[in-house]
Amino acid sequence: MDFIITQLINSLVFGSLLFMMAAGLSLIFGLMNVVNVAHGSFFMVGAFTAYTIMQWSGNFWIALGVGWVPSVIVAVLIERFFIKPLYNRGHLDQVLLTFGFIYVLADITHYLWGPEIRNISPPETLSGVIEVAGAYIPRYRLFLVAFGGVVAALLWWFLERSRIGAMVRAGVDDAATAAGIGINVPLLFGCIFALGAGLAGLGGVVASPILGVYLGMDIEILIPAFIVVVVGGMGSLRGALVASILVAVVDTFGKAYFPDYALFMIYLLMVVVLLTRPHGLFGIARG
Amino acid sequence: MKFLRPAVFLALIALLGLAPLAGDYTLGIVAEILIYGIFAMSLGLLIGFTGLMSFGHAAFFGISTYTVIALGVHLGISGWWGMAAGICLSALAAAFVGLFCIRVSGIPFLMLTMAFSQLLFSVALKWRNVTGGTDGLTGFVRPTLFGMSLDDAVMRYAVVALGFVLVLGFLWLLVRSPLGSIFIGIRDNEQRMRAIGYPVQRFKFLAFTIAGTLAGVGGALYAFFNAFVSTDILHWALSGDAIIMVVLGGSATVFGPAVGAAIFLLLKNIVSSHNEYWMLWIGATFILSVMFLRQGVWGFLVGCAQSALGKLK
Numbered sequence: 001m002d003f004i005i006t007q008l009i010n011s012l013v014f015g016s017l018l019f020m021m022a023a024g025l026s027l028i029f030g031l032m033n034v035v036n037v038a039h040g041s042f043f044m045v046g047a048f049t050a051y052t053i054m055q056w057s058g059n060f061w062i063a064l065g066v067g068w069v070p071s072v073i074v075a076v077l078i079e080r081f082f083i084k085p086l087y088n089r090g091h092l093d094q095v096l097l098t099f100g101f102i103y104v105l106a107d108i109t110h111y112l113w114g115p116e117i118r119n120i121s122p123p124e125t126l127s128g129v130i131e132v133a134g135a136y137i138p139r140y141r142l143f144l145v146a147f148g149g150v151v152a153a154l155l156w157w158f159l160e161r162s163r164i165g166a167m168v169r170a171g172v173d174d175a176a177t178a179a180g181i182g183i184n185v186p187l188l189f190g191c192i193f194a195l196g197a198g199l200a201g202l203g204g205v206v207a208s209p210i211l212g213v214y215l216g217m218d219i220e221i222l223i224p225a226f227i228v229v230v231v232g233g234m235g236s237l238r239g240a241l242v243a244s245i246l247v248a249v250v251d252t253f254g255k256a257y258f259p260d261y262a263l264f265m266i267y268l269l270m271v272v273v274l275l276t277r278p279h280g281l282f283g284i285a286r287g
Numbered sequence: 288m289k290f291l292r293p294a295v296f297l298a299l300i301a302l303l304g305l306a307p308l309a310g311d312y313t314l315g316i317v318a319e320i321l322i323y324g325i326f327a328m329s330l331g332l333l334i335g336f337t338g339l340m341s342f343g344h345a346a347f348f349g350i351s352t353y354t355v356i357a358l359g360v361h362l363g364i365s366g367w368w369g370m371a372a373g374i375c376l377s378a379l380a381a382a383f384v385g386l387f388c389i390r391v392s393g394i395p396f397l398m399l400t401m402a403f404s405q406l407l408f409s410v411a412l413k414w415r416n417v418t419g420g421t422d423g424l425t426g427f428v429r430p431t432l433f434g435m436s437l438d439d440a441v442m443r444y445a446v447v448a449l450g451f452v453l454v455l456g457f458l459w460l461l462v463r464s465p466l467g468s469i470f471i472g473i474r475d476n477e478q479r480m481r482a483i484g485y486p487v488q489r490f491k492f493l494a495f496t497i498a499g500t501l502a503g504v505g506g507a508l509y510a511f512f513n514a515f516v517s518t519d520i521l522h523w524a525l526s527g528d529a530i531i532m533v534v535l536g537g538s539a540t541v542f543g544p545a546v547g548a549a550i551f552l553l554l555k556n557i558v559s560s561h562n563e564y565w566m567l568w569i570g571a572t573f574i575l576s577v578m579f580l581r582q583g584v585w586g587f588l589v590g591c592a593q594s595a596l597g598k599l600k
Contacts, residue, residue, distance in 0.1 A: 035394055085578065092340050095397070096534055096577045099527065103570025111564060219523075223405075230398045264409060267402040271387065274399055278391045 002135035007256050008249075009132070013141050013210070015248035016148020020203035021225035022232065022240040023155055024196020030172035030235025032189045033091045034083060038098040040222030041105035042071040042197040044215075046204025048109055051118050051213045060123035063205055071201025072194050074105070079193045084186070102218065110215055118213040144206055151199070152241055159237060168192060172235050224251065227270045233283025243281060291592060292459070295542065299455075303448045311440040318444045320552050321451040322509050324545030327532035328458055329501035334530070335538030336462055337494040338474030339389075342397045343404030345525035346384070347377040347499035349516075350407070351506030356427045356516045357417055366430030366437070370507040374500060380407075381499020382492070389491040392477075401523060408521040423517030427510070437511050450508050451545075454501055458541045461497070470494050531573050537583025546585040 025039050049070050050063040057063075078101060086093055121127065122140035129136040159165035170178040171185050179185045203221075211217060228247050232239025247266050254265030273281065306317050326348050333339040351373035358364040358372060384403045388396055411418045418424065429437035437443045461467050469490050472480045481487050510516065519525070528551065536547025551569065558565035580587055 029394075082574065082578065089581075091393070093577060093581070095340070095394075096530070097574060099530070100570045100574035100577060102527075103566040104574065107564045107567035107570065111567075223401075223523075226398060227402075230395060234394070260413060264406060267406050270402050271399065274391055274395050275387060278395055 002133065003256075005133050005135040006137065007252050009135075009137050009141055009145065011245070011249040011252040012145040012148070013248075014252055015245040016144055016151075017203050017207050017221065018225055018228050018248055019148055019152060019241055019244035020199045020206075021221055022228040022244055023152075023237060024192075024199045025225060025229045026232065026235055026237060026240045027168065027172070027192050028189075028196050029229070031168065031175065031185070031192055032087070034094045034189075034193075035091055036098045036193070036196075037095055037222065037226075038078070038101035038105060039196070039200050039225065040218035040220075041102055041109075042075060042200035043204040043207070043221050044109060044218035045071045045074060045105065046201030047208040047211070047213045047217060048113050048204075049201070050205040050208045051113070051120055054120050060120075060126075060209075063120075064202075067205035068198045068201035071204070072198045075197030076190070076194050079190050083193070084190075087186070102222075106215060106218060115215060120208045120213060122209040140209055144210070147206055151202075155199075155237065164188075164191075224266060227266050229280075231270055231273045231280055233280030236280070236282040239280055239282030291589075291596070296456075296459075300452065303452070306448075307441050307444060314440050314444045316552070316556065318447045318512055320549045321447050321545075322505050322512055323529075323532065323548040323552060325451055325454045325505035325508065326502055327529050327536070327544035327548045328454060328541060329498045329505065330529045331533045331536075331538055331541065331544035332458060332461075332470075332498045332501070333494060334533050335540070335543070336467065336474060337470045337491060338477070339392070339491065339495065340397050340530075341388075341400040341495075341498075342523070342526050342530070343384070343400035343402070344498070344502055344529050345521055345523070346404035346407045347381050347502040348506040348509070348525070349411070349521040350380050351377045351503035352510045352513075352516045352520055353411065353418060353424075355507050355510035356424050356514070359427045359510075360424050361417070366427075366511060369430075369510070373507040373510070374503040377503025377506060378496060378500040381502075382496045385492045385495035385499070389488055389495060401526070404521065404526060405523065408518060408523075411518045411521050419517070421518055423515055425515055427514045429511055429514055443511060447508050447512060450504055454504055455542065455545070458501075462541055466490075466493075531569065535573060535576050535583060537586030537589075539582060540585050540589060543583045543585035547583065550584060 021039060021043060025036060028034050028036050046068050050067040053063040053067055054060065078098075082097060082101075083094060086097060122138075126140045126143050127138075129138050130142060131137075132142075159168060167178065167183050167188055170181075170183060171188055175185050204217075207221075224247055228240060228243045231247060232241075232243030247269065250269050251262075251266050255262040258265070277283075307314060309317075326344070330341065330344045333341050333344070351370075354373035354376050355366055355369035358369040359366055364372075384400070388399045388403070391399060412420055429443070431437065432442060432446065435442050437446060462471070469480070469485060472485070473487055473490060473494075477487055506520075509520075532547035532551045533544040534547065535550055536545065537543025550572075554569055554572065555565045558568045576583065582590060
């Protein structure tokens, strides 16, 4: 029983990280049909920034507060100077473009921080373990689950209750009509791109104490995050949330019960979902 | 216009024939470029001529390499039989994967092809008895041709160059054939092709299988060239590199991806000899080419040549 609870918490931890990645990916696609495969790089930049801030200040909360900023800056530059001129091209061109940035950002990170694997310890108040129904769970992991929940709730509130959120939803539903009634869709898209990058960077910051900080973490989070988006349905926040948890549960329990086939599980999940529902669980068919 | 293609072909054959004069080191680099050229051209058939963005093409390249080397190392089977087996296995694998993947298009297609290649990657990682896992398989004995071992750099190069010319010729014939026109039709307007009455799915499946088989040719030659294989060959990064080669060289031409392979490998060689940041240079070159030279280097040159010839008339 305690084993199952431990795995369940681990699933929720991984699910929170995946959601922070997938929410941005999904909204960016929903709004402008842009598939940003460099999204994992924002995650990595966040983690490395958190490491540097921890070196300087030793305070995790400062890292949490501002660690996502460089990801947003990089994202704004990429969006403004590279993606914008390519709006009118097919979305495969944007895949190619952002694919190039995976290489560039990976090497810049390598240049700035070097190839070593780094570790960050969680803050004092969140270290140690708590007993939950017989299982000993690190406090930091529980914090992460709660953090993911708060982010999801805030994002939901932003999209469903705020004025800008309503514009975003209008843009996702039908960008041309939204533009026709006076919504500045390109500007909105720029903001959502930055928001998505910020969420990914924040994910990198909070993930660094449990995953470590290393080159290659960009792809390691990108692939499951993409699986989440594809399984959940592109452009659907609800899909991203449900699929994050689904993918995380399948991955975590797969690793626990079938360690030999751990790598297969989430790919298998994606293959099955795509073959039965090509647009994902909550996706809408697009022309 | 008409004599442009034969002229390129003859110039290429002359260049390939002269390459052995350049010494064994250069010859090794040329052979590597030709092998990756085959691989990139096979992917070009999918991306450029059928409009299918596959992100798992390394699977079919790698299956063939693994087959040749594993058969040779474990069972002592000659590389030539291994090559035949490897290409057949690549074709079978491509047909199997294609059966599933062609049901979707766009990003889901990209993700599905990647998923299948990652599945294969994890098989190679776990099935250590046969594949050697991350350590790879060593001890492959290269086959002989006319009594001469392919251990000799010139012999090895000759086989690779022959393979390259055959694949290039095949692809040139293919895209000019009625079948090639159907592929291009699917790329340009899938719905219209469907409306005319073409069974689009069947042709996508065919394109996917042909591309996988040709990648298998490249993979088998790579086994002769390298005589070693590890899981790196199935990694998604190789599929990504191949996409870069295709786009850099020009996806709308048959020969362009091979030019892209040459640029990619030369850039990697030159930059790596100065510092370790070759990914930065490749990435930046690639980004610029996507933004400003979407037809690719070769596509650009062909365009220039065509307009120059047009003026002459």
